[in-house]
Amino acid sequence: MKYESQAVAKPYFIAAIGLFLGQILFGLIMGLQYVVGDFLFPAIPFNVARMVHTNLLIVWLLFGFMGAAYYLIPEESERDLFSPKLALAMFWIFLVAGAATILGYLFVPYATLAEMTGNDLLATMGREFLEQPLPTKVGIVIVALAMLFNLSMTVLKGRKTAINLVMLVGLWGLAIFFLFSFYNPGNLVKDKFYWWWVVHLWVEGVWELIMGAMLAFVLIKVTGVDREVIEKWLYVIIAMALITGLIGTGHHYYWIGTPEYWQWWGSVFSALEPIPFFMMTVFAFNMVNRRKREHPNKAAVLWALGTGVMAFLGAGVWGFLHTLAPVNYYTHGTQITAAHGHMAFYGAYVMVVITMISYTMPLMRGREANSPVAQVVEMWSFWLMTIAMVFITLFLTAAGILQVWLQRVSTEPMPFMAAQDQVALFYWMREVAGLIFLVGLLLYIVSFFIKGKAATAT
Amino acid sequence: MWFFILAELLVFGVFFLAYAFARMRNVELFNASQLELDRISGAINTILLISGSYFVVRAVDQIRHDRSRACAHWLIAAMACGGTFLILKLVEFGAKFEAGINMSTNTFFMFYLGLGFFHFMHVILGMVILGAVALKAWKGGYSASNYGGVETGAAYWHMVDLVWIVLFPLIYILN
Numbered sequence: 058m059k060y061e062s063q064a065v066a067k068p069y070f071i072a073a074i075g076l077f078l079g080q081i082l083f084g085l086i087m088g089l090q091y092v093v094g095d096f097l098f099p100a101i102p103f104n105v106a107r108m109v110h111t112n113l114l115i116v117w118l119l120f121g122f123m124g125a126a127y128y129l130i131p132e133e134s135e136r137d138l139f140s141p142k143l144a145l146a147m148f149w150i151f152l153v154a155g156a157a158t159i160l161g162y163l164f165v166p167y168a169t170l171a172e173m174t175g176n177d178l179l180a181t182m183g184r185e186f187l188e189q190p191l192p193t194k195v196g197i198v199i200v201a202l203a204m205l206f207n208l209s210m211t212v213l214k215g216r217k218t219a220i221n222l223v224m225l226v227g228l229w230g231l232a233i234f235f236l237f238s239f240y241n242p243g244n245l246v247k248d249k250f251y252w253w254w255v256v257h258l259w260v261e262g263v264w265e266l267i268m269g270a271m272l273a274f275v276l277i278k279v280t281g282v283d284r285e286v287i288e289k290w291l292y293v294i295i296a297m298a299l300i301t302g303l304i305g306t307g308h309h310y311y312w313i314g315t316p317e318y319w320q321w322w323g324s325v326f327s328a329l330e331p332i333p334f335f336m337m338t339v340f341a342f343n344m345v346n347r348r349k350r351e352h353p354n355k356a357a358v359l360w361a362l363g364t365g366v367m368a369f370l371g372a373g374v375w376g377f378l379h380t381l382a383p384v385n386y387y388t389h390g391t392q393i394t395a396a397h398g399h400m401a402f403y404g405a406y407v408m409v410v411i412t413m414i415s416y417t418m419p420l421m422r423g424r425e426a427n428s429p430v431a432q433v434v435e436m437w438s439f440w441l442m443t444i445a446m447v448f449i450t451l452f453l454t455a456a457g458i459l460q461v462w463l464q465r466v467s468t469e470p471m472p473f474m475a476a477q478d479q480v481a482l483f484y485w486m487r488e489v490a491g492l493i494f495l496v497g498l499l500l501y502i503v504s505f506f507i508k509g510k511a512a513t514a515t
Numbered sequence: 516m517w518f519f520i521l522a523e524l525l526v527f528g529v530f531f532l533a534y535a536f537a538r539m540r541n542v543e544l545f546n547a548s549q550l551e552l553d554r555i556s557g558a559i560n561t562i563l564l565i566s567g568s569y570f571v572v573r574a575v576d577q578i579r580h581d582r583s584r585a586c587a588h589w590l591i592a593a594m595a596c597g598g599t600f601l602i603l604k605l606v607e608f609g610a611k612f613e614a615g616i617n618m619s620t621n622t623f624f625m626f627y628l629g630l631g632f633f634h635f636m637h638v639i640l641g642m643v644i645l646g647a648v649a650l651k652a653w654k655g656g657y658s659a660s661n662y663g664g665v666e667t668g669a670a671y672w673h674m675v676d677l678v679w680i681v682l683f684p685l686i687y688i689l690n
Contacts, residue, residue, distance in 0.1 A: 318625040
């Protein structure tokens with residue numbers, strides 16, 4: 058760690074991991090509800106568990122991105138953060154608002170929550186992933202703006218590199234596109250049209266910039282490869298991500314009442330979306346192969362390589378599986394989508410945040426890398442979580458294929474719930490894989506508490 | 516930049532294949548709709564873009580002989596070709612919109628308008644790139660030993676031209 062103020066990332070990362078654990082627990086509850094419908098009913102109904110599972114994911118990833126930005130931007134700009142106090146204040150505001158929102162979901166009926174929080178003033182609630190009450194949404198905007206002010210001031214006064222500029226543009230994009238969550242037209246087609254401007258343009262647009270910048274930052278540090286080489290890769294990757302991802306939004310516009318030409322535009326552009334992810338894989342392996350030093354933090358290198366591979370598989374391959382309109386006609390909104398969602402979020406965003414945490418946390422705790430024992434445990438957690446996620450994805454894919462067949466293709470299509478009964482075996486296997494994921498996550502948390510002599514460069 | 520150009524060609528290539536595929540499934544509709552296009556305007560535009568490509572070749576040649584001002588002049592000439600192309604294209608699109616044709620009219624017009632507009636945006640980008648290069652050349656930013664930027668801008672412009680040379684016969688003429 059070069060600057061004192063970078064340490065403000067630490068509480069962000071700790072909160073991220075805590076919320077990650079919460080997300081997985083609710084995932085397991087919901088996974089069980091797929092096969093034991095009344096599990097924990099009426100205390101935690103399925104729709105609430107789902108809302109908590111997905112919202113926690115988004116919130117902890119945002120904590121991860123913010124922490125990463127507060128660490129990375131000062132180091133790249135070669136100066137202290139503009140205002141560490143503001144960053145810390147925003148951390149507490151975001152944490153309290155996030156916790157209050159989740160508690161609201163759990164203990165207040167959703168309709169009552171909407172009434173209590175002024176949804177009648179400006180109706181923004183009730184839409185998937187954007188369920189947050191109005192005050193929470195406003196809070197997110199305030200936290201994001203304060204962060205952007207803080208980071209932009211740091212960059213303006215300091216050194217400008219490709220990495221901090223890409224990171225900053227990504228974060229600005231994140232904040233700007235979130236504003237569409239306040240736009241809720243009465244026309245359902247329009248509502249969905251702009252809803253994707255938040256959801257799609259985040260994960261298949263500006264978040265890829267953030268991801269690319271974080272990956273490039275860690276790769277420079279752990280491989281010692283020249284900045285010029287890494288920056289060239291970064292530019293090409295983000296250019297491809299934006300070319301394919303922006304118009305690729307069209308792959309959500311096939312069947313929602315938008316004009317038919319979206320079937321062509323969405324198919325062609327989104328079919329090319331795997332390219333930037335493939336390039337990230339090649340990038341990561343290439344840089345590690347050309348490394349000029351052996352960094353003692355082997356675990357961080359493993360996470361960085363894993364990000365490349367899993368992001369390509371989850372976002373690239375599993376996305377391509379059902380992105381062409383003629384295929385999507387059958388697979389839309391089935392477990393195929395769920396399979397893609399799980400591996401893409403894990404491979405791209407969960408793993409890149411953990412890569413960043415894995416690299417920075419030891420530095421913020423005053424050592425270059427954790428002890429070899431701690432790293433071995435961390436690598437075990439890597440393999441357990443990653444393999445468990447591969448199996449979750451495979452089981453959901455199998456469930457999805459069967460579901461499409463039974464419900465949509467066969468000569469006598471089954472109703473939704475009857476088809477769900479037929480795929481129950483896969484849901485059970487998914488739940489077991491989920492438990493293994495939890496074990497991996499617990500091991501990951503344990504690895505922070507293992508002491509021992511710090512590893513040194515070889 | 517080469518990677519970027521290849522990526523752009525890939526996107527257009529996929530669209531051309533999609534066009535061929537869609538046409539195969541509905542040849543009559545495509546042939547009938549094609550007759551409504553303004554081939555003269557398309558042909559003039561083809562000549563304009565090819566002339567533009569010639570002008571950027573001249574520009575590269577000039578900078579190789581260390582003639583910065585002449586290089587900038589040729590680049591501006593190429594941009595003028597691009598600008599005229601854009602005006603003609605706007606007139607053409609305007610006529611179609613006035614006739615009540617839009618992207619939802621049928622699959623042929625979806626491709627004609629969609630690909631045309633997508634290429635239109637690339638002409639604008641190409642002009643912006645040439646403009647930046649011309650400005651730097653005018654200020655003496657390039658020389659006979661350092662003219663990579665001029666070549667890069669020229670390469671991008673050739674790509675824009677190349678795409679049109681495929682697009683014009685494919686959509687306006689072939690039937």
